[in-house]
Amino acid sequence: MRPAVKVSVLVRPKEGILDPQGAAVEDSLRKLGFDVSGARVGRLVDVEVDAPSEDEARAQVDEMCRQLLANPLIESYAIEVQPQ
């Protein structure tokens, strides 16, 4: 059996979209004394895809993002194929 391709998807609030969660996290970090700015909170989705190649797995995950994992109005996504 071929091994599944491990893929990670990083979903982020799109640039320019107000991210209240990120702002709250940033505020808390500042209260801890860290000098930070630009905190944004997104989501990580790991999946194992049964696909013949990494390219094919990437293409499938891209389709998953379009159909479900990200809402294109407010979120951008990045796909990372984990080395085998």
Added chain:
Amino acid sequence: MSVVAVVQFPGSNDDHDAHWALKALGADARLVWHAETELPHRTGAVVLPGGFSYGDYLRCGAIARFAPIMDAVTRFASDGGLVLGTCNGFQILCEAGLLPGVLRPNASLRFICRDVAVRVVRNDTPFTSRCTPGQRLVIPIKHGEGAWYAPPELVEELEANGQLLLRYEETPNGAVADVAGVINERGNVMGLMPHPEHAVDPLLGSGDGALILASLLDAARERTDALLTA
């Protein structure tokens, strides 16, 4: 007689309230489980109630759109059937692509539960026919993720089309353009964050929500009668 189908998803919690309110207004309202694949015979309108369907996993409403009944709801809407989504139902309709935009976490990150004032932009729709244009309605909201958002060019287009049907007098949640409710271009699908089913009796604070539900029932009856005589 026209049937109003109130869909129950796992995690819906305003299904019985909506069912009760519609019945109190004289409707033949029926609860329909999400695993059903067909709407009841002679369904004249569908209501997607509030709640936390599928635990709000991923994004609010993102999973519910895959429920078996949603194929029937989508077909019903594309045939011109009337669909109303309140709160989580609104989120589901946006995620399903039946309504424009998306609902985001409240700007305050707080769950808000209180009465709000909204203005009815138009009354030439199946959901607002019993209102007057510009009428002020007081209806409660109760949500953590009710800030409607759409990109500026889409907001402009929707506003020009009169699709931003309900506007908050003062946005409680950070919604773009003070949007409390939107209607699709065809005019047969509407979603709103306020809960009309919680405002059908002045004894409970306000009867203003009944105007929206009764408008829907009028239109559902008309449509079913027309289909039966056609």
